[in-house]
Amino acid sequence: MDLSTFPRVPLGSWPTPLDTCPRLSAELGATVLVKRDDVGGIGLGGNKLRKLEFTLAAALAEGAGKIVTFGGVQTNHGRLTAASCARLGLRCELVLTRSVSRSGFAYDRSGNVALDELFGATVYLCDTDEEAAEIAAALADDRTVTLPVGGSSGLGVLGYVSAAAELAAQLGDRHVDRIFCALGSGGTVAGLALGTETPITAVTVSREADAAMAVVEQVAGLAADVLKIDEPKLDHVTPDDSALGEGYGVPTDEVWAALRLFARTEGIVLDPVYTGKAAAALVAGVRPGETVVFTHTGGTPGLFGYAPDLAAEARIGALPAETWIHRLTHRIPGSGP
Template sequence: MDLSTFPRIPLGTWPSPLDDCPRLSATLGATVLVKRDDVNGLGLGGNKLRKLEFTLAAALAAGADTIITFGGVQTNHGRLTAAACARLGLRCELVLTRDVPLTGFAYDRSGNVALDRLFGARVHVCDTDEEAAYTAGALATASSVTLPVGGSSGLGVLGYVAAAQELREQLDGRRIDRIVCGSGSGGTVAGLAIGADIPITAVSVSRDAEGTLGKIEAAAGLAAEELGIDEPKLHHVDVDDSALGDGYGLPTDEVWSALRLFARTEGIVLDPVYTGKAAAALVTGVRPGETVVFVHTGGVPAVYGYAPDFVVEAGR
């Protein structure tokens, strides 16, 4: 698809690496390639940069001087929005909601929260979605633009349509059986699904399979409107909620085990919220002899928000 007609600001370093992982592959009995969207530079990297290249370009074109967006306390989208705003000279207002039942110095002050402030964002912590909506409304001005949770607007999804095209070029005809990727707000998987006709396992990190598929379909529909195409049929997307555990932001024993596996075989650090759950689903659901691309969507700074558990689990 031709995305050249859409305004776009370069924020990441592309293409991100596609790493062969021989020791991990040998352990799992399958060939695993890792698409390293965690190492793309600005703001310590992550998948949201691809979305922000399109959404912030549109905001600047509209004359915005302030960006307002949402997320949980340890939001990766918020961190990268703050970093991108610092790069572009925009004011950043982060409206964060306590949607994970965790508290303490590490979770409330470290990890992504500390980086938000380091990048100069103003952080507003709310107890409920209603309070967050009110706060965002009070902050809005004629020269502000509000981005949705995860940056998963129609324009944001285009970032992963572009990523799918990038991946196809890197594979250079090499056959893969499926892509495995975590899914929260749905935009990353929606873009991959539109951009590549390859089976995708979308690993739910925040809701059951039905709810996650609904998010992906909604995001794909918004992107289709931007692209001027028919709403895509996502028959090649399968949602796996086996790693969800007790809910968003709550890692399971299997998640910590997956973090140790990736770290000790390949030196790759995952996070306990998104990529850890996606990796846990990969480990338990891997098919002997298959070839899989695992999309590392970033989020590594969040491990410091989980410092008490992380210290214990890292040493097991």
């Protein structure tokens, strides 16, 4: 699709790498390629930058001076909106809702929240969606543009229509059986679905499969209106809620195991909210001999909002201190009794 007629501001470093992952692939008995949208660009990177290149360009064209957007406390979209506004000289107001039953210094003040404020955003923490709506209404004026959760508007979807073309160019003639991608607010999956006919396994992070697919259909329809194309057929998208667990922002044991696997085989860091769940579904569901692309949508700073869990989970499988001290002192002459 020709996207050249749409305003766009440069925020990311494209193309992002497509990593071959031999050790991870050997562990899973399948070929896994990782599309590294977690690297490159401002604000520590992530999938939301692709959406913001289009949505913020449109906001600037409208004469906006202030951006208001929404999310959970540890929203990646909020962090990257704040970073992008800093780059573009826009005021940023983040209206965040306590949508996860979690508290404490790490979750409320570290990770993405700390970066939001470092980038100069004003952060409003709300207990309910109704409170968030009231604050957003009070912030609005004639130079305010409001972005939806996750940046998943019809215009934002274009970021991943573009990404699908980028991925196709990197793959060339190489056959891929499936693309795995986390599914939250729907914009990333909708863009990929519009841009490729490759089957997509959309791993839901906040809703059961049918409800999550309805979100993708809605957002893809908005993008079709923007692109002036027919209502898209999404038969090649399969929602997968096998890693959903207790809901949004609640990682399962399988999620933490997937984080360790990616880290210890390839040095790739996932997050426990989005990519961790997508990876857990990949580990459980990839078929022997398949070639798959795992879309790494970023979110690494949010990992530190789960610092107590991270500290505990990272040690699983590690040698106890007395064991490695014993091994070192017996391997190195004169290093100890």
